[in-house]
Amino acid sequence: MSSDVPDPTDVDAARVEHVRVEDEMEQSYIDYAMSVIAGRALPDVRDGLKPVHRRILYAMNEMGVTSRSSHRKSSSVVGETMGDYHPHGDKAIYDTLVRLSQDFSMRHPLVDGQGNFGSMDGDPAAAMRYTEARMGALAEELLADIDKDTVDFQSNYDDRLTEPEVLPSAFPNLLVNGSSGIAVGMSTNIPPHNLGEVIDATVELIDNPDVGIDGLMDHIKGPDFPTGANIVGRDAIYSAYSTGRGRIRVRAEMELEETETGRDRIVVTEIPFQENKARMVERIAEDINEGKIEGVSDLRDESDRNGVRVVIECKRGANVELVKNQLLESHVERTFGVINLALVDGQPRVLTLKETLEHYVEHRKEVVRRRSEYDLAEAEDRAHILEGRLHALEHVDDVVEAIQDSEDRDAAKTRLREDFEFSEEQADHVVRMQLGSLTSLESEEIEQEYESVQATIERLETILDDESELLSVIKEELLEIKDEYANDRRTKIIEDVGTVTHEDLIAEEEVVVVITEDDYVKRMPAANFDPQGRGGKGIIGADVKAEDRVSKVFRANTHDYLLCFTNHGQVYQLKTYEIPEMGRTARGKSAINLIDLDDGEEITAVVATDEFESDECVTMATRDGYVKRTAATEFENVLSTGIIAANLEDGDELVDVAVTDDSKDIVLATEGGMTIRFDVGDVRQMGRNARGVGGIKLQDGDRVAGMVATDEDDENSLLTVTQNGYGKRTPLSEYRCQSRYGKGLIDIKTGERNGPVTTVKSVSEDDHLALMSERGQIMRIPAADISQVGRNTMGVTVMDVEEGDAVASVDVLPAADNQ
Incomplete structure (x- = not known):
């Protein structure tokens, strides 16, 4: 080895730590687990979004791809999201974008898709270069006022840009659209709910902070799945809402029809949430062929864009109730395991219904408070400018003369500050005023605007000083969203008459x-x-x-x-x-x-x-x-x-x-x-x-x-x-x-x-x-x-x-x- 090259074995380590390998493994695994929990798999209780959802919506907002713009290629949205905020591969981002647009996956889709975005039969979406997307109107409510310092921002992955830690979320999205995900050692499975019912329950909580689960369930009857169907029994719903965990039985909606030849047919018009319709039909066909389901002469899927329609034709004289029970045993009833697990202050917690709404209300209080402070500062700045303009109009001749006698703009501003006690901002504004603004009509408009700004300031100060006023603003905005976006409940809740036993399947x-x-x-x-x-x-x-x-x-x-x-x-x-x-x-x-x-x-x-x-x-x-x-x-x-x-x-x-x-x-x-x-x-x-x-x-x-x-x-x-x-x-x-x-x-x-x-x-x-x-x-x-x-x-x-x-x-x- 050349004498000019240092021997690496002679180099002293700056710092050497002796640790037990099991301790290092434990800490490293905990760090990894928390990274997955907080950064990938679990939603935030405040906006109901995981980081990838939040980044997609924020990227679309920054691109201007809103509900009022034209659709953009999905590949463009995916590229912007991956390049600026989410460097985890385009497939994960596109799969998330696709799900956000599916009306059978989301109770209120947050993305308006155009093209093939998959189906209830498990068909995949077309490649991202073939589909187009833009934000849904309701998604804009999640981002409303984000430019008014309502939430904290953090650096993106390469410190070039900043991204929001959470969205302002003008409605309780966690409950409305639900969430599912598997983290390390834990998982979440939150069912979707009816927007109107969730908002009514939130308003009830604001009006009556001591309300119990029973009181909230007067408004939220239970989950409301995008695919409709029926929830069997109320006990499991109460258990899920009061403990954060529960097992809810979801049963397909079946109707009885009579054919022209006098035979009966069972028509499935709504299927359980997250059920693969094509696979369900395939399993039914297998059981019919193997004799496990008796009395069926034909099975076909007549579903189209208007909805689900799976037809089971019964043989002449067949016991229709028996066929229905056989279908219920294995095919058209599923259990939805509720795990209401979300991030609270960055930590995973299983939450009751009331706790979920309480955390959301606290988040909205913070958002409205910060927005009010931002608006108040803007209004006070505007009032200050208007005060300067009004003061200038009161001494218009002297102000004009002082400006004319000044050598340049800076000298004019200095003279205005010295002779008329204008502030820097007021002097700058007066110097830039046009002569047309000195008319009497313009003066009247400035006075009216000043009075309006003063009223706004008083209102904002009241909101900031009185929590009841702040809460009334939250209620008012929630009810406005309900009026604009809420629709009828799709999932019905039926009485539990007992689990279908094998004996029920025998005539x-x-x-x-x-x-x-x-x-x-x-x-x-x-x-x-x-x-x-x-x-x-x-x-x-x-x-x-x-x-x-x-x-x-x-x-x-x-x-x-x-x-x-x-x-x-x-x-x-x-x-x-x-x-x-x-x-x-x-x-x-x-x-x-x-x-x-x-x-x-x-x-x-x-x-x-x-x-x-x-x-x-x-x-x-x-x-x-x-x-x-x-x-x-x-x-x-x-x-x-x-x-x-x-x-x-x-x-x-x-x-x-x-x-x-x-x-x-x-x-x-x-x-x-x-x-x-x-x-x-x-x-x-x-x-x-x-x-x-x-x-x-x-x-x-x-x-x-x-x-x-x-x-x-x-x-x-x-x-x-x-x-x-x-x-x-x-x-x-x-x-x-x-x-x-x-x-x-x-x-x-x-x-x-x-x-x-x-x-x-x-x-x-x-x-x-x-x-x-x-x-x-x-x-x-x-x-x-x-x-x-x-x-x-x-x-x-x-x-x-x-x-x-x-x-x-x-x-x-x-x-x-x-x-």
Whole structure:
């Protein structure tokens, strides 16, 4: 190294500080966070603007691109803003300019755009070289009086120019247009409001500083979104206004129309704020195609420049309210999370509604005070000049002579100050006066102007000396803005009738549930099956595979809770609507997807009930003739994995279940055609883990087929159906009550023709029956079509069962459902 070049290692550092790296990282991160918070992401509570918004508007004002000028290329506005005030890239500035012009983003747009500035479908704006912009008329109110020393200015980024720290803001823009932004460790999400309502609330606060949130909400009903729609409930609004945070549900506006062909259509005319309409329509279409939304035949977007119009055509006979609920669950209702976070004196604070307005009023007081001081100084300067002119007119001849005798203008001014006691400003003005201003008419005009200026001075001094006068000026100016710019509320507030639940999305109807031995299950509307005559073959109700057979069919309401009892003595709970609805020829869905069945376990009995009475019991019968009775309350909280209903001996199975009270009798029927009737009180109540007591003495090879609960005054008949499709009705009164655990009486002759008994049911003349064969044939017949005969008879053909097939199950469709 040359001796002329100093060795850098020999240079002493001017200052060396030893710091812990974690301390330096912490402080640096805090500095960065505060820079983002104060300089980029959060609005100022006084004017409701972030720096980029403020700089765009100020740049347009400096360019003279006001609401009264012609539009200018957006690229010109962006360039001026970036070059003089906001050196952060043109994209960020243009995106902000675009949003300021969108009437679906801003409740009162601050920029008047010309060209393609995007859409509610998420379409981007055209490039800045293709669009034009100018300030909106209301934006000028934010900048009004900025040239009267109403706000402080600061140097721009390169110290060439100055820019305002905040705008004078003649209206509460933070609430009117809202704001959203993500800072470091915090975010803001302030909804827009109605200008007239916000001004009325501000005036109320000025008149009554002790007003509470309730009083302010007499004026501000809630957020007023540019896209309209509906706010659901008022509690969330109150919470947001009183705490600064809240979750407001916003629901699309939907109207019902009837087409020329008599079908119904749902028309969405207003959507939630910040919802992407095209994406919303796309999601609705996906759910329609996947079957999650039922009853829709067509979907189209007919929106245009006049507004939103998304049409959902319903199928003929579809439940329109059900379709609306399905739309509400996932597509046309959104939650707006309110976080009223803004900068107060440069620090982020979560503010209540009242605090937000209080800070705005304090800002306006400062603006009006400084403007009044500026105007007062201007008026006093003008009054001083006018006093000089009037004094000159009083001595006009002497003044003119003194000026004529002076060598030059400076000498004239000096003589005027010395001879007539004019001030420097007055002398300068008098010297520059024209001779035409010495006429008597001109003199009168000067006197009138002087009186007017004096009145202005007195008014301004009053404003500065009396705060009530200052506040009256603020109120007056706010009300003038309201009269000129306010418009009607767009967002309606509707009562909260509860959150839409999954159950609300299911039409309430009577269905037939089919279960196979391999535990495939499905439901079908009972109305799909027309009544047939006795002895028919029925129609296909389930497409079972060769090794499988139908084991159970029963009626239920889609909103019923089902207690599913299995042959192993377990009980599971599910809602009917959780069973998939499928067509007649469908096989069904494996029940293991709905309930956790063990190997070899199958559903043998189902109880459909919404709520047990306190005095009711669940009475169970097993294949081996045991009966047990357990309080229904023990089945109110059934685990998803099931609970024990009965403790069975090896080889025994649970076969049937009934809900009973103390007034009931129990009728047990066997596959061999025997029946026994006894008082349910003969079976004591016992816990779920009990086996039960003997109900009937079975002959060798016989098994219990079913159970019926009846009472002494029951006028129904006992329906008995055998595997080969034969059956009969016998009045229940013909089955006398016996002691429990007897052999019973002959009910029906089984034998080769009839085959063993499949089931027994209690039916009335007006009931219908749903019969299903093991191979999936189903038929519906009126109970009255089956002959009513005595005990110990053969019965008549109920269902024409093909060879190799058998009646698997029978259920009753009550008379009330057959009207």
